[in-house]
Amino acid sequence: MxxxxxxxxxxxxxxxxxxxxxxxxGCGAAMAARLxxxxxxxxxxxxGIPCCPDHVTxxxxxxxxxxxxxxxxxxTSRGLKALGRTDVKAVAFxxxxxxxxxxxxxxxxxxxxxxxxxxxxxxxxxxMNTGGQRSGGTPxxxxxxxxxxxxxxxxxxxxxxNIPMIFAAHYVPYIATASxxxxxxxxxxxxxxxxxxxxxxxxxxxxxxxxxxxxPAKTVELARAGVQSGMWPLYEIEHGTSFKLNYKPKELKxxxxxxxxxxxxxxxxxxxxxxxxxxxxxxxxxLLKADEMKTVVL
Amino acid sequence: xxxxxxxxxxxxxxxTASRIIATAxxxxxxxxxxxxxYGTERRGAPLTxxxxxxxxxxxxxxxxxxxxxxxxxxxxxxLQQAVANDLKPNGQVLLNVQFAPxxxxxxxxxxxxxxxxxxxxxxxxxxxxxxTALLGAFAKATGVVKLESVEKAIKKYFPGRLGDMNIAAxxxxxxxxxxxxxxKNRVAPKMKVDLEVGGYGTLKDVSSxxxxxxxxxxxxxxxxxxxxxxxxxxxxxxxxxxxxxxIDRACKGCGVCANECPVKAIEMKRVxxx
Amino acid sequence: MSYEVMVGNKATATACKLxxxxxxxxxxxxxxxxxxxxxxxxxxxxxxxxxxxxNAEGELSSQVIVQAAEAVGARSFTCTSGPGLLYMHHPMQExxxxxxxxxxxxxxxxxxxxxxxxxxxxxxxxxxWLHLYVENAQEILDSVVMAYKIAEDKRIxxxxxxxxxxxxxxxxxxPVEIPAQEDIDKFLPPYKPMPxxxxxxxxxxxxxxxxxxxxxxxxxQMHHQAALNGETVIKEVFADWGKKFGRTYxxxxxxxxxxxxxxxxxxxMGTIAGTTxxxxxxxxxxxxxxxxxxxRSFLPFPxxxxxxxxxxxxxxxxxxxxxxxxxxxxxxxxMRSTLYDEAKKTPILCFIGGLSGKEVRIDDMYKIGEKTLKxxxxxxxxxxxxxx
Numbered sequence: 001m002x003x004x005x006x007x008x009x010x011x012x013x014x015x016x017x018x019x020x021x022x023x024x025x026g027c028g029a030a031m032a033a034r035l036x037x038x039x040x041x042x043x044x045x046x047x048g049i050p051c052c053p054d055h056v057t058x059x060x061x062x063x064x065x066x067x068x069x070x071x072x073x074x075x076t077s078r079g080l081k082a083l084g085r086t087d088v089k090a091v092a093f094x095x096x097x098x099x100x101x102x103x104x105x106x107x108x109x110x111x112x113x114x115x116x117x118x119x120x121x122x123x124x125x126x127x128m129n130t131g132g133q134r135s136g137g138t139p140x141x142x143x144x145x146x147x148x149x150x151x152x153x154x155x156x157x158x159x160x161x162n163i164p165m166i167f168a169a170h171y172v173p174y175i176a177t178a179s180x181x182x183x184x185x186x187x188x189x190x191x192x193x194x195x196x197x198x199x200x201x202x203x204x205x206x207x208x209x210x211x212x213x214x215x216p217a218k219t220v221e222l223a224r225a226g227v228q229s230g231m232w233p234l235y236e237i238e239h240g241t242s243f244k245l246n247y248k249p250k251e252l253k254x255x256x257x258x259x260x261x262x263x264x265x266x267x268x269x270x271x272x273x274x275x276x277x278x279x280x281x282x283x284x285x286x287l288l289k290a291d292e293m294k295t296v297v298l
Numbered sequence: 299x300x301x302x303x304x305x306x307x308x309x310x311x312x313x314t315a316s317r318i319i320a321t322a323x324x325x326x327x328x329x330x331x332x333x334x335x336y337g338t339e340r341r342g343a344p345l346t347x348x349x350x351x352x353x354x355x356x357x358x359x360x361x362x363x364x365x366x367x368x369x370x371x372x373x374x375x376x377l378q379q380a381v382a383n384d385l386k387p388n389g390q391v392l393l394n395v396q397f398a399p400x401x402x403x404x405x406x407x408x409x410x411x412x413x414x415x416x417x418x419x420x421x422x423x424x425x426x427x428x429x430t431a432l433l434g435a436f437a438k439a440t441g442v443v444k445l446e447s448v449e450k451a452i453k454k455y456f457p458g459r460l461g462d463m464n465i466a467a468x469x470x471x472x473x474x475x476x477x478x479x480x481x482k483n484r485v486a487p488k489m490k491v492d493l494e495v496g497g498y499g500t501l502k503d504v505s506s507x508x509x510x511x512x513x514x515x516x517x518x519x520x521x522x523x524x525x526x527x528x529x530x531x532x533x534x535x536x537x538x539x540x541x542x543x544x545i546d547r548a549c550k551g552c553g554v555c556a557n558e559c560p561v562k563a564i565e566m567k568r569v570x571x572x
Numbered sequence: 573m574s575y576e577v578m579v580g581n582k583a584t585a586t587a588c589k590l591x592x593x594x595x596x597x598x599x600x601x602x603x604x605x606x607x608x609x610x611x612x613x614x615x616x617x618x619x620x621x622x623x624x625x626x627n628a629e630g631e632l633s634s635q636v637i638v639q640a641a642e643a644v645g646a647r648s649f650t651c652t653s654g655p656g657l658l659y660m661h662h663p664m665q666e667x668x669x670x671x672x673x674x675x676x677x678x679x680x681x682x683x684x685x686x687x688x689x690x691x692x693x694x695x696x697x698x699x700x701w702l703h704l705y706v707e708n709a710q711e712i713l714d715s716v717v718m719a720y721k722i723a724e725d726k727r728i729x730x731x732x733x734x735x736x737x738x739x740x741x742x743x744x745x746x747p748v749e750i751p752a753q754e755d756i757d758k759f760l761p762p763y764k765p766m767p768x769x770x771x772x773x774x775x776x777x778x779x780x781x782x783x784x785x786x787x788x789x790x791x792x793q794m795h796h797q798a799a800l801n802g803e804t805v806i807k808e809v810f811a812d813w814g815k816k817f818g819r820t821y822x823x824x825x826x827x828x829x830x831x832x833x834x835x836x837x838x839x840x841m842g843t844i845a846g847t848t849x850x851x852x853x854x855x856x857x858x859x860x861x862x863x864x865x866x867x868r869s870f871l872p873f874p875x876x877x878x879x880x881x882x883x884x885x886x887x888x889x890x891x892x893x894x895x896x897x898x899x900x901x902x903x904x905x906x907m908r909s910t911l912y913d914e915a916k917k918t919p920i921l922c923f924i925g926g927l928s929g930k931e932v933r934i935d936d937m938y939k940i941g942e943k944t945l946k947x948x949x950x951x952x953x954x955x956x957x958x959x960x
Contacts, residue, residue, distance in 0.1 A: 043772075071628065080646075
């Protein structure tokens with residue numbers, strides 16, 4: 001696990017993004033990009049796929065078709081190895097669509113082959129680039145443009161796919177979750193993952209003011225509420241066996257603090273909110289237990 | 299044929315406005331076409347839409363390059379010369395601003411009219427969404443469509459009570475729009491700010507996106523860098539005196555910095571004229 | 573220089589080794605699966621130092637993997653057949669648009685069956701690649717190595733597909749001469765990507781990309797011209813190979829067989845061209861002067877060569893091993909377009925056969941030769957499809 005703790009004073013001052021970008025005001029994904037690339041350094045080839053336009057960064061880019069994320073990283077990584085340039089790292093900055101859904105097969109295969117790649121996914125919980133359609137990362141009850149609320153629908157009926165655990169079950173060297181509200185934790189994890197060989201994935205909670213429908217000034221506040229309510233736990237898993245919960249408040253905040261400010265959840269009834277609260281509470285107990293035992297069962 | 303260009307911000311209904319105009323024209327037995335500029339709009343970013351109205355079916359689909367009329371739904375964008383460029387001779391420019399047309403600095407072989415659609419929208423709809431609030435002024439000032447056609451079109455897009463509220467906005471702006479005043483300066487100056495913020499990647503200047511901007515109180519500031527670390531655009535530079543300062547071309551005015559500052563040393567101030 | 577009696581698929585793998593391929597990403601599909609196995613053996617044996625071998629989870633990923641490896645600067649290879657090729661359709665287009673000189677073996681498997689016809693590669697005409705069709709195992713080995721030299725030429729910088737028929741060629745063994753590695757090294761220099769995307773070599777101006785800059789027509793015009801340049805480069809490379817290794821295949825674009833003094837010619841691609849050669853011998857023995865033009869490069873199409881040939885023959889009989897439903901035979905249409913402006917109007921006959929692996933025999937080609945000859949001698953042309 002990453003045992004070091006980065007302090008605010010240690011955060012690198014240099015910007016590795018070329019700002020301003022074409023993202024919306026208050027974009028959580030832009031925050032994730034800025035923080036991630038601060039610690040990745042210069043010797044990387046950055047991969048992208050069709051996605052909300054993150055900032056352009058000061059490294060060469062590569063990329064391929066939407067469904068090709070895992071494969072293009074593999075190709076770059078293997079090519080670099082064949083050329084004897086293992087000093088250069090293949091790094092991805094993807095969205096949830098290219099990770100959970102259309103890109104899932106390629107990433108799962110790359111994980112199974114333990115390709116030497118670092119995948120950083122900014123999760124804004126829908127296909128935001130094309131206007132906000134639901135993805136495998138959309139949480140239950142969230143309204144999106146392809147599951148609007150109506151007499152026949154309460155928004156998304158299915159829970160969010162558990163990507164960190166799924167990839168941990170490939171027994172890869174490092175899986176972590178992070179949030180833009182905890183920037184030092186995020187950067188520390190990226191820094192740690194950068195130097196590990198093999199497949200690594202970091203999933204970053206990236207609230208989207210347009211898609212989740214909240215005041216752009218509240219992006220960080222909302223992300224923090226997500227972590228503090230247990231809806232977005234921060235943890236690390238290595239080799240699918242050792243587990244560490246990074247943020248353990250004495251008491252979780254109620255999920256309503258996270259759900260209420262987002263208009264994508266405004267149709268939820270008290271019963272539905274309680275359902276989510278129960279799910280989160282149960283899951284939290286499981287995570288606490290895993291943290292105590294320092295292991296997960298996968 | 300009448301060709302109209304509409305200027306607005308992403309997420310504020312300029313595209314809907316273009317379709318309402320097209321619908322109103324069709325109500326009067328004319329043919330119409332409404333073209334949005336898709337793929338480039340981000341919440342807050344300037345965007346453009348186009349409308350064509352003719353007595354025969356509109357066949358061409360290229361963008362409108364030389365409109366007869368330019369409509370601007372946003373008070374800040376209304377200050378940009380781009381709104382008045384490339385019109386046909388004796389073009390008409392209708393702006394959503396709080397001042398009279400004589401005070402506008404826009405230049406060219408154009409006539410300018412103004413209406414405070416934002417205030418009208420706030421009064422009738424309770425929100426500063428100006429797409430319908432400008433359309434009454436459009437009908438009166440240009441005469442391209444009749445007021446009742448606009449109202450019929452609005453009912454198609456906004457049923458029930460919402461439709462009534464929008465119609466109230468339309469009627470108010472119909473009454474309040476100024477008359478046409480020729481632009482003071484007949485020669486248009488070179489463009490300074492590019493309203494084309496389309497596409498992906500890096501942009502040159504996003505200052506036109508701002509409705510608010512951060513004012514930093516250096517005395518209150520404790521130099522904790524919280525604002526700096528959370529800015530999504532890296533639009534706060536960190537000065538030698540350990541205080542932040544806004545980078546003008548990079549700040550979109552999202553307000554995260556002010557919201558996160560632990561000592562409330564940042565205030566989000568409304569941009570002049572917005 | 574040595575030789576081995578080997579199946580077509582092994583000739584492909586051997587060529588990869590000779591070309592010092594650095595990255596291969598593959599997935600099994602009949603009838604090219606054994607290429608993937610030969611490559612895995614090359615990897616396991618360590619006989620190709622620095623070789624990275626990836627067992628991809630599907631053909632789409634195979635294409636993307638090698639596309640990325642080419643982009644970063646590693647000479648790469650992949651292979652597939654039929655449905656596997658169709659599965660790669662999406663990223664295949666990018667390999668060409670990104671001007672990456674990948675070489676891919678397409679072991680023909682028709683889209684309606686597991687048996688060979690050319691519908692798989694023909695369905696990818698639009699992708700912006702160069703298409704070569706080969707007839708025997710020796711030609712496979714020679715062509716795959718040469719394909720890298722063609723693809724990597726700076727006048728081209730496009731991916732090249734080398735197609736050959738499944739089963740009858742992929743699994744049939746023939747004696748193949750294997751050139752010496754040091755001779756191949758002299759023939760095929762190392763690959764350098766253009767431009768480099770390594771952080772210490774890439775142009776920083778390329779990072780802050782804009783979108784939709786410049787005239788959108790320009791990349792198409794450049795791509796089109798690069799594909800047309802194929803004719804010049806293919807002829808040069810095949811001539812060079814002929815000098816160095818003593819084997820020629822016509823001029824590289826087409827390979828004529830007994831065309832001198834012929835009254836007419838028939839055309840064929842792939843293994844059927846070999847069968848046709850036997851039919852041609854029989855025709856001449858029977859006093860029927862029919863020649864064969866084996867078409868090797870389908871894209872770019874040998875327009876100049878055929879415009880020249882058409883001047884001195886009475887008819888051309890096209891054998892298409894694919895049919896685009898509603899449109900007909902692709903070679904037939906290319907030929908009509910090629911000869912449309914010529915002063916002399918040469919009758920062109922259309923034969924479609926061998927679809928979904930239907931066996932095409934010497935006798936079938938003999939009859940095609942006869943029919944073409946009749947038209948050359950004045951019989952009225954029926955240009956409708958004659959199904960074999």
